[in-house]
Amino acid sequence: MNFEILPSFLAADLGHLADDLLRAEASGADAIHLDIMDPTFVPNMSFGPSIVDFCRKTAPNFYRNVHLMMNRPDLYLEKFANAGAQTIQIHVEADCDLHTELKRIRALGCKAAIVLNPETPVEILTSYLGEIDEALVMTVHPGYGGQSFIADCLPKVTWLRERCPTLDIMIDGGGNAETIPLAAKAGANQFVAGLYLFKQSDMKAAVADLRCRLKA
Numbered sequence: 001m002n003f004e005i006l007p008s009f010l011a012a013d014l015g016h017l018a019d020d021l022l023r024a025e026a027s028g029a030d031a032i033h034l035d036i037m038d039p040t041f042v043p044n045m046s047f048g049p050s051i052v053d054f055c056r057k058t059a060p061n062f063y064r065n066v067h068l069m070m071n072r073p074d075l076y077l078e079k080f081a082n083a084g085a086q087t088i089q090i091h092v093e094a095d096c097d098l099h100t101e102l103k104r105i106r107a108l109g110c111k112a113a114i115v116l117n118p119e120t121p122v123e124i125l126t127s128y129l130g131e132i133d134e135a136l137v138m139t140v141h142p143g144y145g146g147q148s149f150i151a152d153c154l155p156k157v158t159w160l161r162e163r164c165p166t167l168d169i170m171i172d173g174g175g176n177a178e179t180i181p182l183a184a185k186a187g188a189n190q191f192v193a194g195l196y197l198f199k200q201s202d203m204k205a206a207v208a209d210l211r212c213r214l215k216a
């Protein structure tokens, strides 16, 4: 299984967005993770489709993984796909018909992913497993970067890996040099890290170090 590392753009310096995006790309990370927040779904706001478009224009070859923390992602799928989203992740807790929306994401030419909050039981994903390219298990309560990793979420990763040996399984929240190897052991192969990577003076060395730990 291919291990992928995704810096979360939420942790970038607002005064240096282009530099930080190019720094993340040059680090050897696999994709940029873009956190889109609807304040009725999480207790915060972040950015919208224009940031996805900014990433496409600034670093066209850096893959864009778009995490929609929204109650009604169905109202925005075209906007994000047109802005350059390549994978679109929607929450199982969202207020829309997920079977329909996962199909629409694929019809828009994107990979379709489903996301699970820490308090949501993983079994709820059973009927979607044949319809997704990726599953994202949240390892923090969504809304803010820089929170502590919730290791209790890892059995959900293992549950998914046992049923889906080739599915891309991502963790998001509190990822760092200690927690990412734990998630890999549980069965994840894609790892978001926000604060941990952007605070590094040498992001390339930190990504290389993570890859070494994943191989060990």
Ligand code: DX5
Residues within 6 Å of the ligand: 008, 010, 011, 033, 035, 067, 140, 141, 142, 143, 144, 145, 146, 147, 172, 173, 174, 175, 192, 193, 194, 195, 196
């Ligand atoms: C949380 C976001 C995460 C967050 C990760 O709402 O979905 O992607 O930016 O940031 P860190 O790695 O700092 O917890």
Ligand code: ZN
Residues within 6 Å of the ligand: 008, 033, 034, 035, 067, 172, 192
């Ligand atoms: Zn995220």
